[in-house]
Amino acid sequence: xxxxxxxxxxxxxxxxxxxxxxxxxxxxxxxxxxxxxxxxxxxxxxxxxxxxxxxxxxxxxxxxxxxxxxxxxxxxxxxxxxxxxxxxxxxxxxxxxxxxxxxxxxxxxxxxxxxxxxxxxxxxxxxxxxxxxxxxxxxxxxxxxxxxxxxxxxxxxxxxxxxxxxxxxxxxxxxxxxxxxxxxxxxxxxxxxxxxxxxxxxxxxxxxxxxxxxxxxxxxxxxxxxxxxxxxxxxxxxxxxxxxxxxxxxxxxxxxxxxxxxxxxxxxxxxxxxxxxxxxxxxxxxxxxxxxxxxxxxxxxxxxxxxxxxxxxxxxxxxxxxxxxxxxxxxxxxxxxxxxxxxxxxxxxxx
Amino acid sequence: xxxxxxxxxxxxxxxxxxxxxxxxxxxxxxxxxxxxxxxxxxxxxxxxxxxxxxxxxxxxxxxxxxxxxxxxxxxxxxxxxxxxxxxxxxxxxxxxxxxxxxxxxxxxxxx
Numbered sequence: 001x002x003x004x005x006x007x008x009x010x011x012x013x014x015x016x017x018x019x020x021x022x023x024x025x026x027x028x029x030x031x032x033x034x035x036x037x038x039x040x041x042x043x044x045x046x047x048x049x050x051x052x053x054x055x056x057x058x059x060x061x062x063x064x065x066x067x068x069x070x071x072x073x074x075x076x077x078x079x080x081x082x083x084x085x086x087x088x089x090x091x092x093x094x095x096x097x098x099x100x101x102x103x104x105x106x107x108x109x110x111x112x113x114x115x116x117x118x119x120x121x122x123x124x125x126x127x128x129x130x131x132x133x134x135x136x137x138x139x140x141x142x143x144x145x146x147x148x149x150x151x152x153x154x155x156x157x158x159x160x161x162x163x164x165x166x167x168x169x170x171x172x173x174x175x176x177x178x179x180x181x182x183x184x185x186x187x188x189x190x191x192x193x194x195x196x197x198x199x200x201x202x203x204x205x206x207x208x209x210x211x212x213x214x215x216x217x218x219x220x221x222x223x224x225x226x227x228x229x230x231x232x233x234x235x236x237x238x239x240x241x242x243x244x245x246x247x248x249x250x251x252x253x254x255x256x257x258x259x260x261x262x263x264x265x266x267x268x269x270x271x272x273x274x275x276x277x278x279x280x281x282x283x284x285x286x287x288x289x290x291x292x293x294x295x296x297x298x299x300x301x302x303x304x305x306x307x308x309x310x311x312x313x314x315x316x317x318x319x320x321x322x323x324x325x326x327x328x329x330x331x332x333x334x335x336x337x338x339x340x341x342x343x344x345x346x347x348x349x350x351x
Numbered sequence: 352x353x354x355x356x357x358x359x360x361x362x363x364x365x366x367x368x369x370x371x372x373x374x375x376x377x378x379x380x381x382x383x384x385x386x387x388x389x390x391x392x393x394x395x396x397x398x399x400x401x402x403x404x405x406x407x408x409x410x411x412x413x414x415x416x417x418x419x420x421x422x423x424x425x426x427x428x429x430x431x432x433x434x435x436x437x438x439x440x441x442x443x444x445x446x447x448x449x450x451x452x453x454x455x456x457x458x459x460x461x462x
Contacts, residue, residue: 168427211422218423222394226425272363 003067005076006252013255014074016306023249023333027264033271036335043276048329050298053321054286057104057346058091059083059300060116061292064108065142068163068176070210070253072304075108082112083292088119090294090316095126099321100288102130104346106300109139111146124156132159134208134346137187138180150191159204160196161243161346162188165212167230175212188237197239206241208348214262216269216340217244220349243348246270248301248337270336278343281350284329290316298329300346305334362412395424402431403438 006014013019027033040046062079064071083091095103103123110116110133124131133153140149153160164184165175172181188205191197197205207227211217224242231237247253249266257263284298288309294316297303311327313320343350369376387397398420405413421431 166425166427171427209425213422215419215422218425219394222389223425226395268363 002069003076005067005074005078006255007074008076008078011255013251013258016304019250019254020305020307020332022254022258027267028333033267036331036333039271039274039336040276040279040331043279045276045279048279048282048285048331050288050325050327050329051285052325053098053100053288055102055104055283055346056095056098056100056288056290057106057300058290059106059292059303060088060108060110060113060119062108063112064136065112065139066109066136066177066180068252069256070175070212070247072248072251072253072301073108074251074304079108081292082114083294085115085118087292087294087316088115088122090319091290092119092122092126094316094319095123095128098128101128102132103128104132104134106134106346109136111135111139111149117152120152120156120158124158130159131157132161134161134163136176137162137164137184138176140187140190141183150187150194150196153191154194154196154203157203159206160191161206161208163210164188164207164227165210167227167234171212175210185235185237188231188239189235192236192238197237199238205239206243207239208243208245210245210247214257214260214266216246216273217344220244220342241348243346244342244344245346245348246337246340246344248334250301250334251304267333267336270340273340274336275339275341275343275351278339278341278351281343281345282335282338283345283347283350284338287346288324296324299338301334301337302330305332307332357411359411359415362415365412395426398424398426399430399434403434406435407438407442 002009024035028035037046040048059073061082062073062075063077063082064075064079065077067076105120107113113119120133135149140146162184163176164172166172169181172184173179188197191205194203195201196203209217209223209227217223220242223244227242228239231239249257249263249270254263257266284302287299289297289300289303291297291303296309296311296314296316296319297307298309307330308314309324309327310330311324313323338344366380369380387394387401392400398417401413402417402421405417418431
């Protein structure tokens with residue numbers, strides 16, 4: 001398993017433009033498969049437009065303690081893009097005044113940003129209804145200085161959303177690295193011990209499931225049932241909800257698809273599973289993604305593809321919720337990942 | 352005519368069988384889809400049964416389809432292999448249980 005990001009390896013797929021070329025070439029250029037634009041036009045859903053903002057997602061940096069095979073951020077220990085306190089201050093201005101009900105911090109491993117705790121402390125004062133931190137779990141066990149993260153999350157009433165690709169060691173470690181499963185289990189037990197994820201508890205703990213390979217996620221409710229049963233029986237672990245998220249064909253997952261000769265079949269699978277009802281609720285219609293350097297995107301995926309919002313407002317420092325509302329969403333073929341089957345978003349299925 | 356009997360791309364065209372007989376085609380697919388719904392057996396159990404049967408009837412399309420279906424459902428490769436051994440045991444058993452017929456015949460014919 002690779003221990004360096006595509007960026008560090010100078011892989012051509014580290015370049016956003018190259019990824020976009022691939023996504024528009026071949027089967028999409030020669031018309032074998034319809035482009036996303038043509039597909040949503042069939043049901044009169046083009047152009048896709050942003051509705052009222054509900055979720056503000058902030059990426060505080062691409063540094064991570066893990067180098068997962070499928071990571072769309074191409075995160076890893078070698079990534080140095082980290083949000084500064086100055087940009088955080090600009091974000092806080094927005095957080096205080098936004099109409100969004102959810103604040104969603106992601107990364108990389110957001111906890112690795114040196115100003116993470118300060119930022120959470122400040123942001124939690126704004127009184128946003130749902131304050132999410134996307135934690136990879138192993139960070140809690142990675143170093144002594146992170147051991148108290150569960151307590152820290154609890155003190156700030158943070159809603160923890162964690163990745164867990166499978167309830168077995170083999171499938172988990174294959175996607176996320178050796179030892180990840182055992183550390184994740186320990187971290188989940190730590191979170192349970194202080195009340196996270198327990199039935200009826202206000203301390204919310206949700207898990208994210210990504211398929212560990214070139215296939216789509218199964219039914220979210222059935223997967224949740226299987227996860228709950230296995231984690232409870234084997235490790236006495238409880239959690240609230242499972243979000244099944246489709247892997248989008250960008251960055252390291254795109255690299256994997258091409259290297260394993262699964263790219264075309266995967267794109268066929270996404271297009272075959274296209275669901276117009278999912279398009280209506282796709283997350284970019286109610287979400288805004290802020291990058292580590294403060295720029296605005298329709299989603300975290302567009303951020304990685306360097307496709308900025310189609311709006312006069314480009315940066316968090318010039319933020320204007322009314323101007324951003326109604327903007328046209330920037331799309332390419334990766335968008336099929338969010339409209340397959342029951343749909344996919346950072347909060348799981350949408351249809 | 353294509354050079355091989357099986358083309359993986361044909362699996363996606365399964366639905367086209369309705370083009371030449373809409374009535375029976377749709378009846379079949381309605382039935383097919385109902386069979387795989389959650390029932391007294393879970394959809395997961397049915398997927399494993401389908402995989403084992405696919406290997407028994409040695410249908411490459413079905414093996415392709417139900418391996419993918421199993422992965423989507425979070426079924427592990429160990430579970431899949433175990434289900435194949437059920438198919439293998441029944442197949443092997445089906446040969447061997449006829450051994451009783453052979454033995455009966457031998458016993459009848461031999462002095």
